[in-house]
Amino acid sequence: GAVVSQHPSWVICKSGTSVKIECRSLDFQATTMFWYRQFPKQSLMLMATSNEGSKATYEQGVEKDKFLINHASLTLSTLTVTSAHPEDSSFYICSARDYSGTDTYEQYFGPGTRLTVT
Amino acid sequence: AQSVAQPEDQVNVAEGNPLTVKCTYSVSGNPYLFWYVQYPNRGLQFLLKYITGDNLVKGSYGFEAEFNKSQTSFHLKKPSALVSDSALYFCAVRDWADSWGKLQFGAGTQVVVTP
Numbered sequence: 684g685a686v687v688s689q690h691p692s693w694v695i696c697k698s699g700t701s702v703k704i705e706c707r708s709l710d711f712q713a714t715t716m717f718w719y720r721q722f723p724k725q726s727l728m729l730m731a732t733s734n735e736g737s738k739a740t741y742e743q744g745v746e747k748d749k750f751l752i753n754h755a756s757l758t759l760s761t762l763t764v765t766s767a768h769p770e771d772s773s774f775y776i777c778s779a780r781d782y783s784g785t786d787t788y789e790q791y792f793g794p795g796t797r798l799t800v801t
Numbered sequence: 802a803q804s805v806a807q808p809e810d811q812v813n814v815a816e817g818n819p820l821t822v823k824c825t826y827s828v829s830g831n832p833y834l835f836w837y838v839q840y841p842n843r844g845l846q847f848l849l850k851y852i853t854g855d856n857l858v859k860g861s862y863g864f865e866a867e868f869n870k871s872q873t874s875f876h877l878k879k880p881s882a883l884v885s886d887s888a889l890y891f892c893a894v895r896d897w898a899d900s901w902g903k904l905q906f907g908a909g910t911q912v913v914v915t916p
Contacts, residue, residue: 687844715901726891726906727845734901776844780902788833788852788895790904792844 686710687779689793696767696800704762704796706777712757713779717790718750721774733760767800774798803828803896807907815915820882822910824875824892833895834875835904836866838888845891851875862886882914 686709696702706716714735719727731741731752739752749771751763760779764771774797778790804827814820826832833852837845849860856868866877875892889911893904 689844717903724889724909724911726908729903732901732903740901774842778845788850788902789835789847790902791847792837794844795842797842 685781685789685791687713687777687791687793689775689777689796691796692794693797694799696798698768698800699766701763701765702767702798704764704775704777704798706760706762706779706793708758708779708781708791711779711781711791713760713781714757716754716760716777716779718752718760718762719776719778721776721795723774727776730762764798767798769800772798772800803832803894803905805892805894805905805907807890807892807910809910810908811911811913813913813915814882816884817881820877820879820886820912820914822877822890822892822912824877824907825873826875826892826894827873828894828896829898831897832875833897834866834868835893835895836860836864836875836877837891837893839891839909840888848877848890882912884914884916887912887914 688707690705716733718730730745731739733739733752733754735754741747754760776795778792806825835850836848851868859865892907
């Protein structure tokens with residue numbers, strides 16, 4: 684149980700275009716999802732907290748107009764990188780909390796999406 | 802504000818030897834502590850957590866960790882390392898007062914287990 688998927692697993696796009704990344708909780712309801720960014724051999728940097736049915740909360744320094752987050756249902760959150768530039772190239776990871784029962788305190792992580800902007 | 806420190810960028814150990822990955826934390830209240838492992842180009846896999854109770858926590862794949870409140874540490878241990886344990890390990894802390902459950906991650910420790 685507690686599986687989180689991401690799609691696509693990798694994507695290459697041209698500078699100036701937009702890319703959408705999906706994060707799905709497959710076997711549980713996720714009221715809250717998190718989006719992280721990770722540079723090679725570095726830690727995870729929390730970008731935003733996504734709550735179903737409400738606006739995402741962005742961490743300081745993260746451009747909300749560039750990284751659009753939509754959490755339209757209890758099993759799906761999307762991250763859209765708008766007008767992507769090479770510096771947006773990174774590994775994007777989502778995670779989700781299971782609110783369907785007792786809080787396990789854990790976050791369940793997706794496998795990540797490798798974005799390369801050329 | 803909460804923070805996590807992993808003082809070692811890399812830990813090298815021979816297969817069969819004990820493995821320890823260090824973690825210290827700082828939170829304003831009671832800590833919720835976690836260990837995750839990441840293999841190349843993959844997401845994070847949960848290993849174990851400390852929420853309350855027994856200070857020695859046993860987790861997946863033979864790993865365990867000991868919560869030490871006086872030293873504010875939560876070191877990860879495995880009695881006998883395997884080559885397949887080679888990966889990037891992250892310690893994380895969650896402040897009990899954070900209702901959204903945001904995690905603060907350490908910088909990560911690369912574990913290299915040699916045959």
